[in-house]
Amino acid sequence: MADKPVYEEASIDGQPSKLASIPASDTTVWADASPLLQAACAGLRDGELIHGDNFNLFAAMSALEIMDPKMDSGIVCTYYSIDEAIENGAAPIPISLDSTIDVCRTIDIMDHLLACEAAWHKGHSVAQTVFSCIYLLRLDRTAPHALLHSYCRIIRATCKAVVSVVSDARTHEEEDLFTLTYGLPLNGDGDDKCLSILNAVEETISRQLRACKATSSKRRLPEDLEPLQSNPNLEEGFCKALLCRLRFRKHFFHVLSCMKRPQGRGLESARKNIASCLTELESILKSADFLRSCFDESCEGDIDDKTTASGFEPIGFDAMLNSRLSAPTPPRAIKILSWKKAVEYFVKLLHDLDVICSYSLDPHLESLLRFVVQFQKSQPDLVARSHLQLLLVQDGKLYGRDPFFAVINKAAALPEATKNHDIQKNESFLQLGMLVMNLLKILCTNAAWQRRKLGKFLQDWRVIYVQLELAFRNEYGEVSSSSNDENTCMKIFQHILLWVEEQTFWIAFRFLILGFELELYSTGEYCMVYWYLYAVLIKLAEKTHLMMAVSHDTAKRKGKKKKDSPKDLARESRIPPAVLFLQCYICLAEGLTMMLAALRNEIPVFHGPSPFNTEQEKFVQHFELLQRACIPDHVSYLSYKESTTHARFSTLAMYNYFKDAQRIAKEVKSSFSNDPERLAELRKLEQVAEHNSVAQNVICRLGALDPSLKVSFEFSHHPFFATVVVKRS
Amino acid sequence: MEAKPEEKAEIEAPEIEYVSYGGEHHLPLIMNLVDQELSEPYSIFTYRYFVYLWPQLSFLAFHKGKCVGTVVCKMGEHRNTFRGYIAMLVVIKPYRGRGIATELVTRSIRMMMESGCEEVTLEAEVTNKGALALYGRLGFIRAKRLFHYYLNGVDAFRLKLLFPPPRQVL
Numbered sequence: 001m002a003d004k005p006v007y008e009e010a011s012i013d014g015q016p017s018k019l020a021s022i023p024a025s026d027t028t029v030w031a032d033a034s035p036l037l038q039a040a041c042a043g044l045r046d047g048e049l050i051h052g053d054n055f056n057l058f059a060a061m062s063a064l065e066i067m068d069p070k071m072d073s074g075i076v077c078t079y080y081s082i083d084e085a086i087e088n089g090a091a092p093i094p095i096s097l098d099s100t101i102d103v104c105r106t107i108d109i110m111d112h113l114l115a116c117e118a119a120w121h122k123g124h125s126v127a128q129t130v131f132s133c134i135y136l137l138r139l140d141r142t143a144p145h146a147l148l149h150s151y152c153r154i155i156r157a158t159c160k161a162v163v164s165v166v167s168d169a170r171t172h173e174e175e176d177l178f179t180l181t182y183g184l185p186l187n188g189d190g191d192d193k194c195l196s197i198l199n200a201v202e203e204t205i206s207r208q209l210r211a212c213k214a215t216s217s218k219r220r221l222p223e224d225l226e227p228l229q230s231n232p233n234l235e236e237g238f239c240k241a242l243l244c245r246l247r248f249r250k251h252f253f254h255v256l257s258c259m260k261r262p263q264g265r266g267l268e269s270a271r272k273n274i275a276s277c278l279t280e281l282e283s284i285l286k287s288a289d290f291l292r293s294c295f296d297e298s299c300e301g302d303i304d305d306k307t308t309a310s311g312f313e314p315i316g317f318d319a320m321l322n323s324r325l326s327a328p329t330p331p332r333a334i335k336i337l338s339w340k341k342a343v344e345y346f347v348k349l350l351h352d353l354d355v356i357c358s359y360s361l362d363p364h365l366e367s368l369l370r371f372v373v374q375f376q377k378s379q380p381d382l383v384a385r386s387h388l389q390l391l392l393v394q395d396g397k398l399y400g401r402d403p404f405f406a407v408i409n410k411a412a413a414l415p416e417a418t419k420n421h422d423i424q425k426n427e428s429f430l431q432l433g434m435l436v437m438n439l440l441k442i443l444c445t446n447a448a449w450q451r452r453k454l455g456k457f458l459q460d461w462r463v464i465y466v467q468l469e470l471a472f473r474n475e476y477g478e479v480s481s482s483s484n485d486e487n488t489c490m491k492i493f494q495h496i497l498l499w500v501e502e503q504t505f506w507i508a509f510r511f512l513i514l515g516f517e518l519e520l521y522s523t524g525e526y527c528m529v530y531w532y533l534y535a536v537l538i539k540l541a542e543k544t545h546l547m548m549a550v551s552h553d554t555a556k557r558k559g560k561k562k563k564d565s566p567k568d569l570a571r572e573s574r575i576p577p578a579v580l581f582l583q584c585y586i587c588l589a590e591g592l593t594m595m596l597a598a599l600r601n602e603i604p605v606f607h608g609p610s611p612f613n614t615e616q617e618k619f620v621q622h623f624e625l626l627q628r629a630c631i632p633d634h635v636s637y638l639s640y641k642e643s644t645t646h647a648r649f650s651t652l653a654m655y656n657y658f659k660d661a662q663r664i665a666k667e668v669k670s671s672f673s674n675d676p677e678r679l680a681e682l683r684k685l686e687q688v689a690e691h692n693s694v695a696q697n698v699i700c701r702l703g704a705l706d707p708s709l710k711v712s713f714e715f716s717h718h719p720f721f722a723t724v725v726v727k728r729s
Numbered sequence: 730m731e732a733k734p735e736e737k738a739e740i741e742a743p744e745i746e747y748v749s750y751g752g753e754h755h756l757p758l759i760m761n762l763v764d765q766e767l768s769e770p771y772s773i774f775t776y777r778y779f780v781y782l783w784p785q786l787s788f789l790a791f792h793k794g795k796c797v798g799t800v801v802c803k804m805g806e807h808r809n810t811f812r813g814y815i816a817m818l819v820v821i822k823p824y825r826g827r828g829i830a831t832e833l834v835t836r837s838i839r840m841m842m843e844s845g846c847e848e849v850t851l852e853a854e855v856t857n858k859g860a861l862a863l864y865g866r867l868g869f870i871r872a873k874r875l876f877h878y879y880l881n882g883v884d885a886f887r888l889k890l891l892f893p894p895p896r897q898v899l
Contacts, residue, residue: 047753049777057781060774071772123877175877332881448874448884518874519855520886522865610868612838617891621870 077320082137091134091316093145099229103238105315106147110245111339112314113155115307118342121383124334125177130159131184132319139188150201153194154249160186161256162383169386171445178382182325202246209239237290244283251276259387263400267357274354281343307339352384356391361399365411372443374677389444393437404433412499413551414492423492428467435460451514454507455625461504462629468497495550502543508536508631516720523713527596528619531640534589539632541582548576577671584664584685588721591657595696597647599711602703653700658693662686687717695724745829747836750780750787758789758796766819779803779816785840788833797824800833804846813841815851831863842892849890854883864888
């Protein structure tokens with residue numbers, strides 16, 4: 001074994017570079033281990049493995065092959081360290097001695113940072129995106145360059161603020177890459193002053209812009225003000241390009257600060273800053289034409305793919321410098337978003353935040369739930385969703401303001417006075433408050449995560465119902481209560497038990513329909529899914545109807561009317577619109593179940609058997625969580641088979657559920673004339689019902705006779721009710 | 730598992746020979762196939778983990794002496810269920826669309842079933858229509874969607890096959 005020291009060859013071309021080597025110290029020495037390794041290799045035959053107490057085949061899977069770029073995160077690509085990169089001029093300060101080029105390159109850095117930020121928000125690591133910027137990694141050395149320095153500072157402060165919001169929300173497990181900061185320098189001394197530093201620079205450039213506009217005809221500047229850069233023809237364009245970028249950062253930082261204020265106190269200010277951000281983003285987009293044309297040389301490649309407005313590659317970025325932070329495996333190559341797509345991302349983010357800021361903080365849980373469901377339809381990203389969650393749940397209260405017992409009290413149509421009742425200290429009621437809080441948090445997560453959580457959540461809601469029912473029976477089982485307080489307690493229990501049931505079925509309904517959005521069901525499984533949906537909707541409608549009857553009672557008692565007018569009586573006997581709405585859903589679910597069952601029973605090819613299991617196993621798997629929580633009771637694979645096994649085209653022809661759905665949708669529209677969201681939904685339901693009604697007629701008439709009939713299902717009109725498409729092949 | 734490769738090899742179905750993993754001599758064949766087609770950087774130890782501990786679950790497909798496809802699996806106890814897991818499935822491009830992958834997977838699943846597994850699971854990209862159709866036909870359901878499972882931002886489905894209980898309760 002040779003004892004001579006060997007210097008590390010840091011560059012890839014094999015030339016030893018003294019600058020990059022790790023020198024031996026007083027207590028260390030380099031030794032050549034190659035002969036030893038060769039002897040070890042020769043000592044093992046193919047297929048043999050060294051065993052150890054902590055080293056078995058499973059552990060061996062974590063083995064890395066040194067110098068394999070796919071596996072070795074320590075492999076040097078360009079520079080060994082940030083310092084080496086800086087020493088080699090990778091991030092010069094100033095960027096160029098030519099002030100025009102310096103300004104241009106600074107703008108490129110700003111643009112690329114925006115693209116990196118968007119890529120980070122979208123799910124890549126901050127180490128490979130924002131912190132691939134060498135200037136950001138060594139922020140202090142940018143101090144002589146006011147523009148770059150102020151911009152980097154506010155970027156760092158913004159990243160820190162965003163990480164803080166997402167961390168606080170704590171429901172991002174699947175997206176946990178986001179908050180990993182790998183020990184990168186996110187906390188800067190003096191970052192709290194980043195806004196004033198930015199303002200100073202903005203002020204300077206504003207003066208420069210005013211000056212260049214005023215002196216277009218004169219030769220000397222009125223003030224003793226140095227221009228931004230050396231080409232007077234480009235001065236105005238550059239000033240404007242910089243100002244909108246700086247202002248965007250300022251307003252965006254304000255948005256984050258305002259939205260952080262408790263109990264939604266900063267929402268209105270946030271909206272103003274959001275509007276300013278959007279204006280500045282427009283200006284940023286417009287600046288692209290100027291930036292692309294200021295030099296004679298044009299950039300290569302497709303401008304739409306570039307990460308800068310000018311199209312030039314930015315100086316001072318190296319994603320591989322942080323590769324050791326993601327050890328043991330090296331980070332995969334990621335694609336930074338194009339600059340255009342980054343701007344689009346921020347526009348969407350700002351719109352989503354604006355929706356949140358416009359929310360009226362409605363104390364009615366039902367409205368809030370509908371708001372959250374509607375908000376999620378636009379598929380907001382993690383940052384927006386975290387902000388919503390933090391607005392809704394603060395300090396264990398709704399909006400940081402309303403205790404959850406009071407919220408439940410209102411939702412369960414109890415009189416206002418009961419919200420302060422001592423019964424809320426009861427363990428079961430405390431737990432119920434936690435469940436409502438967790439429900440809100442879950443509803444703010446991404447759909448895939450949300451569905452899994454909702455499924456597991458069903459058990460918790462079932463348990464709380466059983467607990468409350470038990471507590472109710474123990475206290476008031478056989479007592480014909482006489483005291484006022486006992487009456488009140490009984491009423492609280494009764495209302496809340498009913499409300500818990502309604503909520504549980506609502507959660508089950510959401511769990512089932514999310515499966516369509518996530519494409520979890522294959523066509524052969526639609527029949528059982530619609531059947532289960534039908535079963536859940538029936539119960540949901542039942543509980544909703546009861547809840548409304550009970551809330552009407554409460555209102556009556558509160559009301560000043562002593563007698564029911566004929567109008568009131570008539571209204572009482574009509575089914576409430578909200579329940580009719582659900583009945584429309586029920587008809588569509590039933591119609592689809594029966595049609596799919598008939599198709600399956602009549603056309604054997606429609607759904608072939610699988611070699612390893614049957615429909616029963618699929619039923620068990622899809623509905624395991626619902627079955628375990630007995631939601632609903634007395635529902636099983638057997639009852640599903642019983643309901644659907646006799647469906648035929650001839651039975652289908654006897655009743656058209658889709659026509660019922662159409663009729664109900666038409667009827668109930670007038671009740672929702674002030675509710676654009678529900679009107680839109682009803683219109684979609686009408687379209688599905690109409691198409692499916694026609695399809696059903698065609699299938700019934702021709703189904704058995706025409707073997708070339710092709711039936712397919714599309715979600716073109718509604719996200720979870722399929723439109724049946726019949727074609728002749 | 731894509732449709733319509735540009736050049737299809739001329740073969741007849743009976744010409745494909747299916748072989749159970751037979752030893753170290755099969756390992757380089759499996760490694761070459763997987764390295765070619767998938768982007769995961771697997772070290773030799775990863776392959777050895779699967780084929781050494783569960784050789785009966787890995788199969789290779791040969792055409793005229795050339796290895797054209799392979800499946801690599803494992804099984805074990807997972808939260809009180811005895812479960813099989815399909816780790817890698819590859820068929821080289823000119824041989825796709827002929828049911829070779831289906832046959833490889835079927836053999837492995839059958840072995841899992843006979844070994845007492847209660848279920849089989851794997852992950853697949855939501856965009857991999859071919860794989861989803863293949864496993865769907867075999868009885869797998871899409872049990873979960875995993876958000877941004879792959880680093881390129883693509884979601885995955887967790888696919889699960891539940892075997893019927895060994896004895897029918899009447």
